[in-house]
Amino acid sequence: MLGKRTIKGRIGFAFAVVMLVCFSLLPFAQILSTSLKHQFDWGNPSLIPQALNLNAYKELLGLTEVKKVEIPVAIQKILDNPKLPQDKKDAIAAKYVANDNLFPFGKYMLNSIMFSVGAAFISLIFAVMGAYAISRLRFKGQVVIQRSVLFVYMVGGVLLMVPLYQMAMNIGLASTMWGSVVCLFLIYIVQTLPVGMYMLGNYFRGIPFALEEAAMMDGCSRTEAIIKVVLPLSLPMLATVFIYCFIIGWNEYLFASVFLKQYPEFHTLPLALQELFVSKNAIWDRIMAASMLTLAPIVVCFLFASRFMKGGKTDGGVKG
């Protein structure tokens, strides 16, 4: 019988689902596990650490106390010399206190947030305007624009990297720090805008225009109608597009590596992780902890956005 569920069928289905989920989650489990293991435990194939090690996380998040480096006796003597001016003393002392070799995870994360949230935000604003135009307005070339929007994706990023960098050099943007930052912003926006526009455009088309007309009859200008009616109704899709843009920016390595190469103070997490991977003192727990912390915001973001993603918001507005 159609739709009838047998016990066997149910078990089989559940089994398949569990398998699939396990398969996709295994790499993440591996990351988490390694990040929590002590060095002696790294070779152990078991996912469960023999002893929990949170040092890597503490270190990355700057929770360890600043290490009191032992100041050698000879130096201490110099410092104790009352003739030495105070600022020189401090300078000398600083050499022995500074934790310079620490991985400045917080800074990288802030950079990543700046690039991905900033680009996602701007991209979303443009996507709203573009999507509204292609879904609601009638103008010459509308269909062509609508269809060619996704064309951007037919050319891979790697192919465009060199020409884009050359162009940025030619107009002088890539030769300054802020210019490079702006370039990267632009690239992230351009990369995410088409899909954002496409997704939002389709969503807008599903919102009856009569709702905007009703708002206009109620005294709203067109812009007001969009803000008060269309956008609230599009929250699920706005959230989706935002997350999409955010993740693209968050994980992007290629363009960041080219444009930010000379500006370590703007390095994003993927760049930093890469450096961590190839550095001589590659410490597995630290690398894995950093990976875990890179993943975390995406998960948080998803959980947060899923609150907006409850569909069916346009139900009940218009009949038939």
Place this chain on the structure above:
Amino acid sequence: MASISLKNIVKNYGKTSVVKNIDLEIEDGEFVVLVGPSGCGKSTTLRMIAGLEQASSGDIVIGDKVMNDIEPQHRNIAMVFQNYALYPHKSVRENIVFALRRLKVDEQELQRRLVEISEMLQLEELLDRKPADLSGGQRQRVAMGRAIIRDADVFLFDEPLSNLDAKLRGHMRTEIGKIHNKFGRTSVYVTHDQIEAMTLADKVVVLHDGYIAQAGTPMEIYLDPVNIFVAQFIGSPSMNIVDATLHNDYLQLGEHKLPRNKLSAVSFDDEIPSEGQPVKVGIRPDFFNDKKYFTQSDSSFIFEAMTIELVEPMGFDKEVLFNLAGASIKARLDLRSDVKRGEKLDLLIDLSRVLLFDTNSELRL
């Protein structure tokens, strides 16, 4: 409060002309119903008044202001949409007060009006619900409330009842009538339902294919239609149209000879139509009577012994079908006649109710 005048309004979509030439004066406080078959340009006309469409040519004047280039939000018009167009993300309360909130109406005044309107439309219980949780009739009332809570100059209704079932439609029709009597705002109401047109309107405007076929009071339209289209569109069941021949003294309708001088609804004044000219005769089913229950007068004519082919009892009245001059004719009799199928019946009409139309132009003679 405002009068509306439409001056030679034309609306083209590309090469197709939807509204061809509409000239209409609507007085302050008048309830005008635009009626016509689907696709005749009613909604388009209404939307041009609202400002949601721009007329291709012609002027729209509301009050004493030419509105051609004024945005809909500045026209101070409230509109009830056919599909209601409620804001799905707002509660019923917020839907209704949306326009007032935008205008920053004083909170006390806003609440006062909300209470008044929700009482009038029986929405008190529903104020906190979302449109998705309402039935069709409730949504319709919310849409009404959202429009009438405003202090608009003009109310526009685009087939507001067409999505309701028959019973609810009748109820809401009465409510709309009451609301209009109470507020007395200039209203333009679009419908394809001639009963709504007849019952609600101060003035009925029958649209046909982008033109105004006829405008007038419901009774003028009913008794004095200008052509066969209007005659058949208004009135239910619709007017019987039969081919006949006009002679010098009489009208030959099948084997019946109707005396021509008693056809007082027909103006023969100008040129006397030539002997034997074919015409179309229009008789409303309502104007047939069972001879047994009706006193004859001077202008009565009797179709004797008509064979009744079908009887459709409707409760108070019944519709019967019979054959006249080769056409199937409907008559509406009241409940006293207990005629059965296959029986013969004498039917009486008042000749002053018989209309004649030109065979070619279909215009009234």
